[in-house]
Amino acid sequence: MDKKKVAVPLVCHGHSRPVVDLFYSPITPDGFFLISASKDSSPMLRNGETGDWIGTFEGHKGAVWSCCLDTNALRAASGSADFTAKIWDALTGDELHSFEHKHIVRACAFSEGNLFLYVSVLFFFHVMVICTFNLSLSILVQDTHLLLTGGMEKILRIFDLNRPNAPLREVDNSPGSIRTVTWLHSDQTILSSCADMGGVRLWDVRSGKIVQTLETESSVTSAEVSRDGHYITTADGSSVKFWDANHFGLVKSYKMPCIVESASLEPNLGNKFIAGGEDMWIRLFDFHTGEEIGSMQQGSPWSCPLCTFLAWRGILCLGIRRWNHQNMQTGHAIHNEIEAFSANGSAGKVKVTVDEVTQKIEGFHMADSEEKEDATNA
Numbered sequence: 062m063d064k065k066k067v068a069v070p071l072v073c074h075g076h077s078r079p080v081v082d083l084f085y086s087p088i089t090p091d092g093f094f095l096i097s098a099s100k101d102s103s104p105m106l107r108n109g110e111t112g113d114w115i116g117t118f119e120g121h122k123g124a125v126w127s128c129c130l131d132t133n134a135l136r137a138a139s140g141s142a143d144f145t146a147k148i149w150d151a152l153t154g155d156e157l158h159s160f161e162h163k164h165i166v167r168a169c170a171f172s173e174g175n176l177f178l179y180v181s182v183l184f185f186f187h188v189m190v191i192c193t194f195n196l197s198l199s200i201l202v203q204d205t206h207l208l209l210t211g212g213m214e215k216i217l218r219i220f221d222l223n224r225p226n227a228p229l230r231e232v233d234n235s236p237g238s239i240r241t242v243t244w245l246h247s248d249q250t251i252l253s254s255c256a257d258m259g260g261v262r263l264w265d266v267r268s269g270k271i272v273q274t275l276e277t278e279s280s281v282t283s284a285e286v287s288r289d290g291h292y293i294t295t296a297d298g299s300s301v302k303f304w305d306a307n308h309f310g311l312v313k314s315y316k317m318p319c320i321v322e323s324a325s326l327e328p329n330l331g332n333k334f335i336a337g338g339e340d341m342w343i344r345l346f347d348f349h350t351g352e353e354i355g356s357m358q359q360g361s362p363w364s365c366p367l368c369t370f371l372a373w374r375g376i377l378c379l380g381i382r383r384w385n386h387q388n389m390q391t392g393h394a395i396h397n398e399i400e401a402f403s404a405n406g407s408a409g410k411v412k413v414t415v416d417e418v419t420q421k422i423e424g425f426h427m428a429d430s431e432e433k434e435d436a437t438n439a
Contacts, residue, residue, distance in 0.1 A: 073112040077101045082127050085109055086134035094151070096137055098128035104139045106151060118149045120156050123165075126212075131171045136222075138208055140166030146210045148222065158225045164213035167256070168242040172207035211239030211253055217264065232269045235262070241284045245293075245306060252293065254281035261295055263309065273309055277302065283323035287331065294334065296324040301336050303348075315351040317344075 078100035086094040086109065093109035102121040107114055123142035130137050130151060137149040142165045148158040208220040217232040217239065237255030245252055250272075251264040261275040261284055279298030286293055286306060293304040301324040303313040319338040326348065327333040333354070337343045345355035 071112045073097075073107060073114070075105055075114055075117075076103075078124070081124075084129045086130040087132055089134045091134070094130060094134050096128045096130055098125040098139060100124040102141070102143075104128045104137065104149075106137065116154045118147070118154055118156075120147060120159075121145070126166065127168045129169060129171055132173070136171075138169045138171060140169040140210055140212065142166075146208065146220075148208065148225075158220075158222070160208075160210070160218075160220055160225075160229075162210070162212065162214060162218070166210050167212040168210065168239055168253075170209045170242050170244055172209070172248045173244050207248060209242050209244065209251060211235070211242045213238045215239065217242065217251060217253060219266075230269075232264060234269070234271065241281065243284060243286055245286055245290075252284055252286070254284050254295075256280055259297060261293070261304075275302075275304055275309060275311075282321070283325075285325060287326050288328040289331070292326060292331070294324050294326045296321040296336065299338075301334065301346075303334075313348070313351070315346065318342075 073095075076097065076099040080097050080099050082098035084096050086096075094115070095107045095109045095112070097105050097107070099105070102123055102125055104118045104121075104125050105114065106116050106118070118137060118139065121139065121141040121143050123144075125139050125141045127140040128137065135151050136157065137151045138146060139149070140146045144162045144164060144166065146160045146162065146166045146169050147156055148160075149155065150157055206221060206223045208222055210218045210220070215233065215235040215238055217235060219230040219232075221227055221229075232251075235253060235255065237257045239253050240256040241252075241254045243252045244250070245263070249266055251266060252261055253264065254261050257280060259277040259279050259281065261277070261281050262271050263273045263275070264270065265272045275293070275295070277295065277297040278300075281295050281297045283296040284293065290306055292312065293306050293309075295302045295304070299317045299320050301315050301317060301321060302311060303326070304310065305312055317336055317338060319340040319342075321336045321338045324334060324336040327335075332348050333345060334348050335343060335345050343357050344353055346353055
């Protein structure tokens with residue numbers, strides 16, 4: 062018989078307003094982490110595997126539209142409707158810097174940084190000028206010292222976190238208000254998309270000029286660079302596109318069954334991708350053929366799902382622009398049996414029906430009065 066894909070969610074409660082951005086850290090010696098941005102003005106940090114709450118970054122006075130963690134997950138950044146971008150200590154929750162803007166900050170991104178190898182050398186001198194030494198290896202540390210921001214001002218700003226009081230660098234030729242930003246080519250290129258027009262623009266950091274535009278019919282709501290640096294994944298209108306990150310040619314383009322909000326390529330093998338659309342479904346596709354191989358419906362009539370894969374772990378995380386986000390691990394169901402994956406990666410058979418799972422997910426609906434109120438405020 063045909064196998065049907067289902068998903069068993071780990072629900073992460075905490076936000077009191079819609080979740081609008083999600084970001085997984087790379088895997089660090091302490092594990093991996095998930096940060097979420099919400100209109101409730103308080104970004105939250107969680108354990109990326111269990112979804113357990115670690116802390117809340119308090120200090121913004123408006124909706125937070127964007128969030129990210131640096132490569133080592135030691136610092137967090139957030140962009141807000143209060144006209145600021147803030148840097149946080151991810152260990153203590155303290156605010157490290159607040160960078161003022163003149164309008165809403167919609168996007169922020171840490172630079173990829175340079176990889177440093179810290180070593181310590183111990184010399185032991187002996188008789189007859191014989192010298193021996195012991196090389197003690199420490200740890201690989203990536204210095205993500207630049208923060209990129211963009212928003213309603215149509216200006217890209219680059220802040221040097223090693224010199225937070227130094228004059229910032231501005232690139233002010235964006236043709237529209239900025240929706241997404243990301244780094245490429247070891248921080249030599251910037252990708253940005255606009256909220257009110259199509260295309261992804263590639264900026265040369267040294268000259269501050271647009272060197273190429275990846276043309277799309279609709280505005281790009283999601284743009285990410287694959288972990289291996291080979292592909293740029295974009296979502297625009299009802300299509301998901303994959304571009305060569307070095308030559309910028311269009312590699313693949315797939316039509317989705319609805320308007321998509323976000324898309325993400327599986328980072329380990331690169332053979333699958335996910336897309337979240339306005340019909341409240343998260344769909345899993347085969348990268349090579351575009352065939353749909355799994356899906357899950359969300360539980361809010363006004364949700365526009367956003368989703369991302371965790372690097373190297375095959376976990377996808379999706380957030381609905383509503384009152385919760387869900388940390389998902391996909392399993393397989395044969396007939397009515399679900400092979401559910403626990404947070405630590407172990408698998409076990411859970412004998413529940415697909416209908417029960419659907420009912421459980423649909424149980425996340427809010428009361429009608431609350432739904433109407435949120436629709437009015439959105």
